[in-house]
Amino acid sequence: MEYGQQFIRIYHEVYRLKTKRIAIIGAGFGGLSAAYDLSRKGHQVVVYDSDDGPGGLARGFKEPAWKWSVEKYYHHWFASDQHVLGLINELGWRNKVIFPRPYTVMYYKDEFYPFDSIMTALTNPIIGWGLSKLRFGMIGLYLRLTTNWKALEKVSAESWMKKWAGQSVYEKMWAPLLQGKFGDRYMHDVNMAWMWARLHARTTRLGTFEGGFQAFANAFQQRLSEMSVQFQFGTIIKEIKHINESHLKLIPAGKKPEIFDACLVTSSPRQLAGMADGLSQTYLKGLLSLKHMGAVVLVISLRQQLSREGYYWFNLPKSAGFPFLALVEHTNYLSPDYFGGDHIIYIGDYLEPDHEHFNLSKDELLKRFIPSLARINPEFRPDWVKKSWLHRTRYAQPVPLIHHSENLPEIRTPIKGLYYASMSQVYPWDRGTNFAVEIGRKAARLMIEDFVC
């Protein structure tokens, strides 16, 4: 008995010593997931975010008449998103995830054709007939089966697709996708592993959380608060200073500096470079060499349904003269009943961070975009528009160039106690909340390992 009590006392003593005070910068899916694992190990976690609530890029907003929130940028999960769905399972909320089957189409010569899997693409006339279709099918099967993405990152998606799918299929199917996502500047240089990741594991059923992604982020934050994680919203961290071998000082704008044993940053590479004092030249150079695209997205509520066919996602090639890349009719995925009967559409584009659309006002953008809605439904009239919201971010989509795996910043930065986990490191996967959860939990694992050493 005596030995037993002594053991428990020593255990608690050691445990107390091992309890760390940890700061997490970012209450997106990555930061929240890391906070969950660190807190479960008994560490004291404080999460900072410049925004006024959790969710990061997947954050939503709600009008008074809406029961569900709408993401600022269109969001859904794939049935293969095992990390985020696994986390939701652990939290006990799997019954709140729904997987409707919406319809994605691609524009071709004034018509829209199904385009949400290799199988549906095979049935449409865009890729032509005969040998073209056979090659397309073989490529689809190969990309679905192979896991050797390393070999694919040595070549551009453009050269690989031209070689194996043929010039014509490349121009009709893949060039619009690459141009839309990466613009004229990078579309020729994005590597084939990025395209592989898109085609390898995606599903036609698309998932969301009852109430929207924001409902999940709020419930997750609530659970973390119950586990004693602290949240400091509306707080911008200006600087992170390494003060000695085992401590970092965080300097928030307009607030008192705070001392921590460790810190995880989940912001863009450029923001980390501007915040952290004392990063090595090699790490800094690596961060600043990473390329990304921004996003400009208008959310519009309409009095009537736009797509009479009930399509959800329209892929729109720039060459067809649409001033945006994607049109997404959210209420052809989720019932307008959740949104007070409003019909919600997104009009979105990925643009270089210095593109003029980052400086135009909402009204100027509406003026440019609204006329194109009549190409989706000739009966559309501007007086269908009830209300609109403009969302912009300069960090929306990392650009993976040839041999990109050699340029990824390590989660453990050269500063002791400072860790970094962001969208730019989830490669070969394309960014997404699923991979934010994966990398957030991976960073937490590495931190816990280091605390034990």
Ligand SMILES: Cc1cc2nc3c(=O)[nH]c(=O)nc-3n(C[C@H](O)[C@H](O)[C@H](O)COP(=O)(O)OP(=O)(O)OC[C@H]3O[C@@H](n4cnc5c(N)ncnc54)[C@H](O)[C@@H]3O)c2cc1C
């Ligand atoms: C247009 C668009 C469409 C998308 N579609 C999907 C989709 O359909 N499905 C999907 O799963 N994912 C989608 N994503 C991607 C997804 O949103 C991201 O991969 C994911 O949210 C990233 O999470 P994160 O935690 O890594 O980073 P973020 O969500 O970016 O969180 C980082 C947080 O850090 C905060 N921050 C940064 N710097 C500071 C600072 N100095 N001080 C304090 N706080 C700071 C920011 O405010 C932010 O909240 C989409 C993204 C965009 C832009």
